[in-house]
Amino acid sequence: MTALPSDQSVLAESRAVELDRVDPLEGFRDLFHIPRAGDILSAMGKPYLGNPSDPCVYLCGNSLGLMPRATREAVIQELDDWARLGVEGHFHAKHPWYPAHEFVREPAARLVGALPHEVVAMNSLTVNLHLMMATFYRPTSERHAIVIEDSAFPSDSYAVQSQAALHGFDPADAIIRLRPRDGEHALRTDDILEALDRHGRRVALVLLGGVNYLTGQVMDFARITAHARVLGIPIGWDLAHAVGNVPLALHDWGADFACWCSYKYLNSGAGAVAGCFVHERHAANTAPLHHPGAIKRLAGWWGNDPATRFRMTSDFVPVASADAWSLSNPPVLALAPVRVSLELFDRATMPALRRKSERLTAYLQDLIDAIPAAARALRVLTPREPAARGCQLSLAVLDRPRELHAALTASGVVCDFREPNVIRVAPVPLYNTFHDCWRFASILSTHLAASSTAVSSRPNVQ
Ligand SMILES: Cc1ncc(COP(=O)(O)O)c(C=O)c1O
DSSP, rough: OOSSSSSSSSSSSHHHHHHHHHHGGGGGGGGGGOOHHHHHHHHHHHHOOOOOTTBBOOOOOTSSSOOOOOHHHHHHHHHHHHHHHGGGGHHHHSSTTTTTGGGGGHHHHHHHTTTTGEEEEOHHHHHHHHHHHHHHHHOOSSSSSEEEEEOOOOOHHHHHHHHHHHHTTOHHHEEEEOOTTTOOOOOOOHHHHHHHHHGGGGGGEEEESBBBBOBBBBBOHHHHHHHHHHTOOOEEEEEEETTTTTTOEEEEEEEEEEOOOSTTTTTTTTOOOEEEEEHHHHHHHOTTSSTTTTTOOOOOGGBBOOHTTTTTOOSSSSSSGGGGGSSSSOOHHHHHHHHHHHHHHHHHHHHHHHHHHHHHHHHHHHHHTTTTTHHEEEEEEOSSSSSGBOEEEEESSSHHHHHHHHHHHHHHHEEEETTTEEEEEBOOOTTTHHHHEEEEEEEHHHHHHHHHHHHHHSOOOH
16 A cells, blocks of 8 residues: 555655664664554554554654553562552662652753753643742733743643633733734744733743644744843743753753653653753742742642751741752652653663654655645645754644544554644654654555545535
């Protein structure tokens, strides 16, 4: 069912095989479980016409990353230590539980470009956004607006609206939504800066997705952060689609805060423990809660300085780090997969991953461009410039998008669908291959060719 050229052209299958052969990160794929197409379709109660043991074409790391092989053992180790040691596991487990969040601190800091004491692993993403807004959204009657992208992820939209409402403001008035120009899909940085200038005096917070979940656009972190800071507006980044995908330098950019999840590109399992960054200019504020210079935050015992935590007094003594925002003792079973995953990032390194990612995504784009029926059937919403995108390509499907997604699924492709008509595909440099991209394009090409034949032979029923 190959509809792409099978000759020696750059788009030939042999080209993909050769690109994989010279890929310096090639060995990392073997460190992951790659689901089998037959298993996925059988779980969905659907037939798979290929060989059931074929690996699926997994292009869905933007939604849920694959499981590293080492994760099972790491979780079982925690269970065994619990069985063997009970409460003594806090200090005598293989990875002691009391400082469980410490094991992921430095690797997480490396990934987001932060100082170690600026990051903390805790909670989940939307919870952390709220905790950050409890501190950084301090509205007044004159200045209470929050700027977000119009296509912000719904959870972020709900979070900012509820924060505005919590403070007594009408969300319809308080939320400023940034929209691309007519006919464009990506936001222009100049337009974002101009909007901040125009609304400046009203704006109490900017909260943007670092990589937009729908279009895959990477924001110009440095310019937008610098501009917000010149205007005196606190700025936070939702890095759900950015962390582990594109290089980040939160400390140098000077962002006030950032939050991310660990189940997408960080491969730590559904609902995994999330991460949070607070710039040290805030994290260093250890004034007691009642002090006039104290930073406003919600407090719990895990945010208390560990040196005094077990004195069990009623006075909160914030630790001089992002940990001051953590509330509860760390979830050790859930942190084990994060630890395993971040070790893989340390081994692969973000610069090497980014180099491969740029090549993989460009290759996928070239393949899609070369499909004869694609020009009529699809629009790629993601910017073409490598600096303005990570590994995700978002394809707006012009005719019967759900049917195309179902056909891809039935052929062993795992990618996702976002209303109303967007299919997102993300070749992830840690475990995807050039051959995965080639297989995807080959399957896509076959289905587009079949559906354009079906359309042209359909009676005109206008
Ligand atoms: C950009 C973005 N923000 C927020 C969320 C919500 O994440 P959580 O359910 O972990 O709070 C997601 C989930 O996919 C997301 O993509």
